[in-house]
Amino acid sequence: MFTLSRPHRHDVLLAVLGLAGGVLLWLLGLHLQSDRAFMAPWVCLVPLAVVSGLELLRRTAPQTALVIGTFALVADQFTVGNLATVLMFTDLVYAAVLYGTPSAARRIPVTTFLIMVAVTVGFLAWFRNPQALLIGVVTGMISFGPALTAVSVRNHRDAATTARLHAEQTALLAEMDRTQAVTAERTRMARELHDMVANHLSAIAIHSTAALSIDDPETSRQALGVIRENSVDGLAEMRRLIGLLRTGDTAAQPAPSPTLASLDALVEQARTNAASSGLSCAFEDTREERGPLAAPVELAAYRIVQESLTNALKHAAPGPVTVRLGQSGQSLTVEVSSALGERRGPRAPGSGAGLVGMRERVALLGGTIDAGPSTAVGGRGIWRVRAELPVEEGVSGR
Numbered sequence: 001m002f003t004l005s006r007p008h009r010h011d012v013l014l015a016v017l018g019l020a021g022g023v024l025l026w027l028l029g030l031h032l033q034s035d036r037a038f039m040a041p042w043v044c045l046v047p048l049a050v051v052s053g054l055e056l057l058r059r060t061a062p063q064t065a066l067v068i069g070t071f072a073l074v075a076d077q078f079t080v081g082n083l084a085t086v087l088m089f090t091d092l093v094y095a096a097v098l099y100g101t102p103s104a105a106r107r108i109p110v111t112t113f114l115i116m117v118a119v120t121v122g123f124l125a126w127f128r129n130p131q132a133l134l135i136g137v138v139t140g141m142i143s144f145g146p147a148l149t150a151v152s153v154r155n156h157r158d159a160a161t162t163a164r165l166h167a168e169q170t171a172l173l174a175e176m177d178r179t180q181a182v183t184a185e186r187t188r189m190a191r192e193l194h195d196m197v198a199n200h201l202s203a204i205a206i207h208s209t210a211a212l213s214i215d216d217p218e219t220s221r222q223a224l225g226v227i228r229e230n231s232v233d234g235l236a237e238m239r240r241l242i243g244l245l246r247t248g249d250t251a252a253q254p255a256p257s258p259t260l261a262s263l264d265a266l267v268e269q270a271r272t273n274a275a276s277s278g279l280s281c282a283f284e285d286t287r288e289e290r291g292p293l294a295a296p297v298e299l300a301a302y303r304i305v306q307e308s309l310t311n312a313l314k315h316a317a318p319g320p321v322t323v324r325l326g327q328s329g330q331s332l333t334v335e336v337s338s339a340l341g342e343r344r345g346p347r348a349p350g351s352g353a354g355l356v357g358m359r360e361r362v363a364l365l366g367g368t369i370d371a372g373p374s375t376a377v378g379g380r381g382i383w384r385v386r387a388e389l390p391v392e393e394g395v396s397g398r
Helices: 009-028 041-057 062-076 083-099 102-127 130-142 144-213 217-245 260-277 295-315 353-365
Strands: 279-285 319-328 331-339 368-375 381-390
Touching: 009 041, 009 083, 041 062, 041 083, 062 083, 062 102, 083 102, 083 130, 083 144, 102 130, 102 144, 130 144, 144 217, 144 353, 260 279, 260 295, 260 319, 279 295, 295 319, 295 331, 295 353, 295 381, 353 368, 353 381
Parallel strands: 279 319
Antiparallel strands: 319 331, 331 381, 368 381
8 A cells, every 4th residue: 555645856856866867778779688588678668667557666665666566576577678668667676675664674585585596596497507607696786786775774874863862861861850940940040049038027117017006116126127137137037048049150159048946046046026926936956966967957957947936926925935955866846835715916827838948958968847736845836847757877967
């Protein structure tokens, strides 16, 4: 079966040149053989025309063209013969292997080889003359030789196609990896930005509301002082983050990551910010060994405490806010608890992004975290955040 599609321009050119060349040889009286059944010279033009027309099908229907071309070549042997007919038949064999189905590409070389062997043995047995071997050689040159060449070309073409597909898949995977890396970096940047600024902005929101709602000059002055301090600190941290994001800015030096040694200052700042809300902040470090840990662990612990204090400033009822650090074996425990209940006065809104960020940080380190209501000693309800972070032996953050 073949499709009636438009032939390729190269196939048209081969057909035209082959037919023109064959006619020229016929006009010059150059024939391949004599003493044939059909001695009229014009008869050889029929197989020539047929094979020339089959050249138009060498891409669209190569196997059909080869079958018909074989009959045309056999018919040409009963005429004076034309060299152009033989040459175009070799191209049909080549095209059938190169453009045919995979099964045809495997079958045709084997078939032509067997035909070459059979012709050689048959003519050798018939003529009983070593010169009969030349007939087998010619048969192999017009059938097995083109098929073998086409097999080599097809294998190289398939290898090139496979390499191109592999390159495209590699490029696609690289683009996917790049997209995932960009997404992960954006998520990390958003988490860092939230953790750094949320605490300061929450304090600003609460104290600005207090300054507007309480008609007391001294209270307003204290609130404005806290607002100014948190504004300056928040802007400084924003500048550090923006400096890290700039490209080509060699003057901007990255700020060191916060460590567990900075928790005292963080709790002290939270104590100042939360005083007007009736919160008292305390820090308990029960670790026996207080040496440096891996930088990612210390950063995660610091951010968990920072976000927990921010949430306490937003939502906790008046009472103690306790930050506890402990270490058991290869696990660092970070716990922050605050009182549950109603609280009068201004409260800052929350979006829940802080808890999501804490869980993401803990998940990246392979730890666990639990955040929710609990019961303290004495039966009072508390909100507790407790995280277990794995600590690797011999790893130092410095």
